[in-house]
Amino acid sequence: MNLSKLRGKVKRHSRRSLRRGDITEYQHRLVMAVCADEDALDQLNEQIEAEINPWSRPDGLVGAGFKEWLSNAWDWVKEHWPEILALILKLAPLLLILDEEDD
Secondary structure (H helix, E strand, O other), rough: OHHHHHHHHHHHHHHHHHHHOOOOOHHHHHHHHHHHOOHHHHHHHHHHHOOOOOHHHOOOOOOOOOOHHHHHHHHHHOOOHHHHHHHHHHHHHHHHHHHHOOO
């Protein structure tokens, strides 16, 4: 990731965590010190790429086959079906009005 982009994300997340009370003021200052130091930020970026990024690890995308993806998509549709149905019912009258104007 671009270091300036990472710096912005780390600062933003640190401020949010401080406001929520998830971290102390001392921890927030430590994060800001890391953001100010290019070498420390570069090391953080390398650690993130090595541990979190699934594309850079050989075991990161295990089980990401099409069958699992399709199953996850279907589970998502079932879970969000009331919202999907409400959206369809809101859009249906608009589509019917447009269809009547074409005739």
